[in-house]
Structures are given as structure tokens and as C-alpha cells.
Amino acid sequence: MKLLNYTTAYFAGILLLVILVWAGLFYINMLDEIYDSMDDGLGNQKMLVMQKAARDSSVFERRNFEDGYYRLKEISFAQARNRNDVYQDTLMYVLNEQDYEPFRMLTTVFRHQDRFYELRVITSMVEEDDLIEDLFYALFWLYLGLIASILVLNNFLLKRIWRPFYKLLQRLQNFRLEDSSQFIPVPTTISEFQLLNNTVEKLLQKNISTYNSQKNFIENAAHELQTPLAISLNKLELLAESENLKDEQLTQIGAVIQNLERLTRLNKSLLLLSKIENKQFGPEAEVNLNELIGKIVADFSDQVTFRDLTVRVAEKEICWQKLNPDLAEILFINLVKNAIVHNKPEGFIEIIIQKDSVIIQNSGKPVPLDQDKLFTRFHKGSDAPGSTGLGLAIAKAIADLYQFRLTYEYPQMHQLTVKFK
Structure with missing residues (x-):
């Protein structure tokens, strides 16, 4: 993942968490403000009803909420004693909605001409489900807008700011020790x-x-x-x-x-x-490995005859690879020589050439070799007197230089495989 995308992912996660926490706090505070506002309104309506009752006795005839926002009911002194104002949520049937809707209700008691009355005042309130839904969609679009803003910011402003860093990375990727003139510092005004x-x-x-x-x-x-x-x-x-x-x-x-x-x-x-x-070899060229391996086998014909070996080259496809011709020759000389030296009398060698690989199989001791040590320096798989223990290490170094895969297997015979890219 690129650095800008990595920071964007972090920003998106942190921003989502912040918005969720902020939404919860905002919802609680908003409900508190709504309730305070409605309770103040109910308190004001209570005062208006009480003043109206002092002037107009018909107010005391209001027994239900069908045609108004309050109702009155006479109560005894015992019922009225020690009563305080009570604010509560309730549901009332609304004709135009054909359903029960939430209302805020104030229940209070007042005295008029030595008689006590219970007053209930109501006002419509916002449905919490609708409020949560509206808040969710508002925050959802806000979040998408912020993410889009961050993406735009990253792809235009931050990418421009980080451009010297990416140029430096590109020059480091192309830098080679054997060609030190390639590296040029990137001009920038940013201190870091x-x-x-x-x-x-x-x-x-x-x-x-x-x-x-x-x-x-x-x-x-x-x-x-x-x-x-x-x-x-x-x-x-x-x-x-x-x-x-x-x-x-x-x-x-x-x-x-x-x-x-x-x-x-x-x-x-x-x-x-x-x-x-140290990559001190010259330029690369397209090398025909079929011709090269055929030449190497012919050069080793005397040793093959002396050891009474049978060599078979199976050219299934023409194999062209781009590498230094001298290193290509050294690579397969070492592999063919290894198959000859570590063989048994009257044994065999089979070389299979394909478009993307070369397989060298040979007889020998009927035990697999140690793959962990096979390509290390000075490791000898036999007691060959002229061996330096560096042949396969050199072959592995050449393969690694060109990102080829040199592997060893022992299915029924010793097998070295060079797998090309």
C-alpha cells in the first residue's frame, strides 16, 4: 500500500470514530436542548392558562385535549398537597397521522377561589426515530464529503508535497554501485x-x-x-x-x-x-542456450568418454535469455561439470532445455544432498580431488544476479533446475 493511501486509510478510520463519538454527544445535547425548549414553552403555556382561568370561567370546562392543548380537572386538597410540576413524555392519537405520536406534557396544580385544579398542558415533540434517521444521513453525507476532501487533498496537495520523496526513491531504485554517477540529489525546499x-x-x-x-x-x-x-x-x-x-x-x-x-x-x-x-561484468545480450549447452557438452566429451558416461540433450524448445554471454557460459559449465564430477562410472546425464527452464539430471550416490549447504561456498558433495567447492556457489551467484531460480531436487535422481523469469 502506498504511503498516501496508508495515511488516507488511517484518516478515514480515525475520522469515523470521531464522528461516531461526536454524533452521540451531539444527539444527547440536542435532545437536552429540545426538552429544555419544550419545557420552557409548556411553563409559559401553563401561566397563560392560569391567567385565562382567572378571567374566564369557561376554561374550567375543558376536560380533554380533543380541541385544545390543555385540560383541567378539579381535585381535592389532599390530592393537591405537596404536588410539584411534572414533565413527561407521552403518546397521543393524532387524527391527521392516524397514529399515536409523541408529545411532551406538563402536569401541575393551581388554586382558584379556594378550589384546586390539576392542569395538563401538552405540546408536540420531535420523533426520536426520525431525528436519529435524519442525523444519520446528515453525518453519513458529511463523512463521505470529508473522505472525498481528504482524497482530493492527498492526490493534489500532499502528492505534490511528497514528490521529492518519491523522486528520491526512484533514483535510489535505479542506483548502482558500479555506476555511481547515476545518483543525483533531488532539489527541494522542505527541510526534512x-x-x-x-x-x-x-x-x-x-x-x-x-x-x-x-x-x-x-x-x-x-x-x-x-x-x-x-x-x-x-x-x-x-x-x-x-x-x-x-x-x-x-x-x-x-x-x-x-x-x-x-x-x-x-x-x-x-x-x-x-x-x-559486485556486478562487474559487461553488457548483456540475447544468448541462445541451446547452442551454448551443445558447445559445452562437446567440450566435455573427453571427460564424458573417460568416465564412460551417457549424455543426452533433449531440446524441447528454443531457449533465449538476456544475460552476459561469459556468465551464461560459466553458469552452465559449472552445472554440467558438477553433473560429470559427481557421477558414477557408466552413469548418465540428461539435459532438458525448455523455453523457460533448463533441467540437468544425473545419476550418482542414491541419497539426496543437503539443500541447505549445497550452494554454499567450499561445500563438497563428494571427495573429488580437484574440486574447490565453489562451482555451485558461483552458479547460484549468477542465477541470483539475473533473478533466475536455481533449485535442487531428488525425485529419483539428482536434478538441478534453472528457472528463468
Whole structure:
């Protein structure tokens, strides 16, 4: 949910709660005012009736409400004693409505010529059901109007105010460490956004500096290691060609050469892995994976023949993917090599190429591998002497770089699947 919609939802909920509470308080206060106003009117009518009764004796003949707003009834002194004015709600039948309607009634007692009379005065009052209904519709339309106003405010005024923030987010999304020139601070006059701009710029500059330092260190370290390793290997090979060496010495020199060669491969693999993770490879292009995998299988034909393996490539569809050609080759070299190295004699490899995936299946030990460790660095699924434990880690890094899904399954055989977007 976007920030503006999120705040709108909160405003709508809070506003609904406020209106409900306000409506309840308003209804109670409004009823109180209505009752006060009607009671004052009834009190005034009582005084008018009493004054009229003092002048006109025909008033005492009013025994019911059919033709007026009051009625009189003579009572005894005992009934009149200690009587106070009583205001109450009542229902009376109204001819034009053909129904009982609510009325407010005042019951009081007064004395006239040593005789006591009970006076009842009525006035029509608002029906509470109608009042609640009218109040509900009034508040409902008020609420809709306020929500519409908030939406208009968010989409015109607040969106314009927050525009620098969204521009900053867009530039951060497009920012790449390997291309630091892309980030440009967003001009704004709002203090908080200026502070955010400055903070983000300082943070990115620090990350760029750290990235460049790490990049230079890796390149320099890899370069500096390659030279002494190559020199050591050359000297050991020359030493091994000497005629005065014993068999035991030749064996030891061979072991050292193997370790140095493994260290050379390890150095190259770590450098490659670092470059992949730091996105230091060149432009992308459309790569025909059918042709690429066919070439890789042909290149590994000697190893396949030596291990007496059967390789089958099932090209069900033509698969084109956009990525760096060198990384595409490294990805599938590692996957095919993994299927060869971790196979059994007279085993098989099957590669299934579809439009949106490549599946590599191979025989091997009849037990599933540990999926949690399979793609981690230096994890070895077998005791292959030349393995660095980085092949599948490099393949996973390339897949993650292009948002491909590299997964392992063991339905009846070992299966690695590269699922494209």
C-alpha cells in the first residue's frame, strides 16, 4: 500500500470514530436542548392558562385535549398537597397521522377561589426515530464529503508535497554501485527532505568508497597471488624434470604442484565469485542456450568418454535469455561439470532445455544432498580431488544476479533446475 493511501486509510478510520463519538454527544445535547425548549414553552403555556382561568370561567370546562392543548380537572386538597410540576413524555392519537405520536406534557396544580385544579398542558415533540434517521444521513453525507476532501487533498496537495520523496526513491531504485554517477540529489525546499537527501548522499558515498576499496583490493590481491603461484609452479615443474631426484622427492613435488594448481583455481574462482556479486561484468545480450549447452557438452566429451558416461540433450524448445554471454557460459559449465564430477562410472546425464527452464539430471550416490549447504561456498558433495567447492556457489551467484531460480531436487535422481523469469 502506498504511503498516501496508508495515511488516507488511517484518516478515514480515525475520522469515523470521531464522528461516531461526536454524533452521540451531539444527539444527547440536542435532545437536552429540545426538552429544555419544550419545557420552557409548556411553563409559559401553563401561566397563560392560569391567567385565562382567572378571567374566564369557561376554561374550567375543558376536560380533554380533543380541541385544545390543555385540560383541567378539579381535585381535592389532599390530592393537591405537596404536588410539584411534572414533565413527561407521552403518546397521543393524532387524527391527521392516524397514529399515536409523541408529545411532551406538563402536569401541575393551581388554586382558584379556594378550589384546586390539576392542569395538563401538552405540546408536540420531535420523533426520536426520525431525528436519529435524519442525523444519520446528515453525518453519513458529511463523512463521505470529508473522505472525498481528504482524497482530493492527498492526490493534489500532499502528492505534490511528497514528490521529492518519491523522486528520491526512484533514483535510489535505479542506483548502482558500479555506476555511481547515476545518483543525483533531488532539489527541494522542505527541510526534512533536504536532510534525507544529505543523509542518503553521505551514505551512498561511503558505500561507493567501500565498494571501490574492496574491488581494488580483490583485483590487486588476485593479481599479486597469481604471479608467485605461476612462478612457483614453473620452478617446481623444472625441478621435477631434474634427473638426480629420487622417487620419494618426485612424489612430494607432485603433491605440492597439485596443491598449488588447486590454489590457483581457488584464487580464480574466488575472484570470479567476487566480480559476480559486485556486478562487474559487461553488457548483456540475447544468448541462445541451446547452442551454448551443445558447445559445452562437446567440450566435455573427453571427460564424458573417460568416465564412460551417457549424455543426452533433449531440446524441447528454443531457449533465449538476456544475460552476459561469459556468465551464461560459466553458469552452465559449472552445472554440467558438477553433473560429470559427481557421477558414477557408466552413469548418465540428461539435459532438458525448455523455453523457460533448463533441467540437468544425473545419476550418482542414491541419497539426496543437503539443500541447505549445497550452494554454499567450499561445500563438497563428494571427495573429488580437484574440486574447490565453489562451482555451485558461483552458479547460484549468477542465477541470483539475473533473478533466475536455481533449485535442487531428488525425485529419483539428482536434478538441478534453472528457472528463468
